[in-house]
Amino acid sequence: MQPPDSPPENLGVARFSEFVATLGRGPGRSRALTREEAREAFGLVLDELAEPVQVGAFLMLLRYRGEDSDEIAGLVEAARQRLPTPTQGAVDLDWPSYGAGKTRDVPWFLLAALALARAGIRVAMHGSNRFSSGPTVADALRVLDRDAASDFADAQAQIARTGFAYLPIERLSPKLDELLELRRKLGLRSPVNTVARLLDPFDAAASVDGVFHPPYIDVHLGVAQRLGRKRLLVVKGAGGEAERAPTKPVAAGLFVAGTRSDESFAALLTRDEASPGTLDDLAATWRGDSEHPRGRAVVIGTIGLALRALGRADDPNAADRDAERLWAARQG
Numbered sequence: 001m002q003p004p005d006s007p008p009e010n011l012g013v014a015r016f017s018e019f020v021a022t023l024g025r026g027p028g029r030s031r032a033l034t035r036e037e038a039r040e041a042f043g044l045v046l047d048e049l050a051e052p053v054q055v056g057a058f059l060m061l062l063r064y065r066g067e068d069s070d071e072i073a074g075l076v077e078a079a080r081q082r083l084p085t086p087t088q089g090a091v092d093l094d095w096p097s098y099g100a101g102k103t104r105d106v107p108w109f110l111l112a113a114l115a116l117a118r119a120g121i122r123v124a125m126h127g128s129n130r131f132s133s134g135p136t137v138a139d140a141l142r143v144l145d146r147d148a149a150s151d152f153a154d155a156q157a158q159i160a161r162t163g164f165a166y167l168p169i170e171r172l173s174p175k176l177d178e179l180l181e182l183r184r185k186l187g188l189r190s191p192v193n194t195v196a197r198l199l200d201p202f203d204a205a206a207s208v209d210g211v212f213h214p215p216y217i218d219v220h221l222g223v224a225q226r227l228g229r230k231r232l233l234v235v236k237g238a239g240g241e242a243e244r245a246p247t248k249p250v251a252a253g254l255f256v257a258g259t260r261s262d263e264s265f266a267a268l269l270t271r272d273e274a275s276p277g278t279l280d281d282l283a284a285t286w287r288g289d290s291e292h293p294r295g296r297a298v299v300i301g302t303i304g305l306a307l308r309a310l311g312r313a314d315d316p317n318a319a320d321r322d323a324e325r326l327w328a329a330r331q332g
Helices: 011-024 035-046 052-065 069-080 109-118 137-143 152-162 174-181 192-197 215-227 279-287 293-310 316-331
Strands: 093-097 123-127 164-168 206-211 231-236 250-256 259-265
Touching (some): 011 052, 035 052, 035 069, 069 192, 069 215, 093 109, 093 293, 109 123, 109 137, 109 164, 109 279, 109 293, 109 316, 123 152, 137 164, 137 279, 152 164, 192 206, 192 215, 206 215, 215 231, 250 293, 259 293, 259 316, 293 316
Parallel strands (some): 123 164
Antiparallel strands (some): 231 250, 250 259
């Protein structure tokens, strides 16, 4: 019997324990959460109504069982419900950047996004590169004399003014950033990484997304279908970024208005003789002072991915041709 002077049981903790039990019961008894259950459970996490030990168990059970499109869709819905409301029609392309490669190059994909913005395509990039060993997007912005957005409203203002903004996840959703940071304590990435990639916080007309492993492509496209997304292109990219490797064909999954297709982008270089780039190389390539051969190919190839995601090219070959022209015109 509960002592009369003890506090009442936290209802959030009690309810959340049911979700942990559903995921963690033994073989033949556990199951994935429904979309509605996942939405409720993650809402309790984001509203800090679950205990830290419960949150850790929940995230690792989701990971151990394997990412499920219904579950992830529910988690994304819970996260989006707690974000500011964006201005409708203000963004053309959503660009998540949550790479965590151990040997990645500089973020050449940033130049692809900036070139698209110069061409009149409004790009909203959000993310965290905290677990990447290479230079971050924020590092690259600084050498280009640009600043990351300070908050959601500032990001919208930058997009309206310049066509581009980068909003770090800690400024978009401090709680999601805190959950991503649990990787240091748990030793493994959790499904929150997938949730962050699929947030589309500005309700863009299209998204271009990168994953670490090819099986995640199916999960991302499945979530897009469940959430009624308009257009999404997903590619296995370096460090999990939406970035094209130039020396080999790249497979991509494309989701358009309820229909999925598989596409292949050709290699752009026969071999790669260039050393990894530096931030100085990135800045010089953007200004046109000089061009890093591999970096240039990565940028043009990544622009091609974005054009195909946007539906502004009919196929990968056309996307690459248009990307070359768009890159050349950036200084016009």
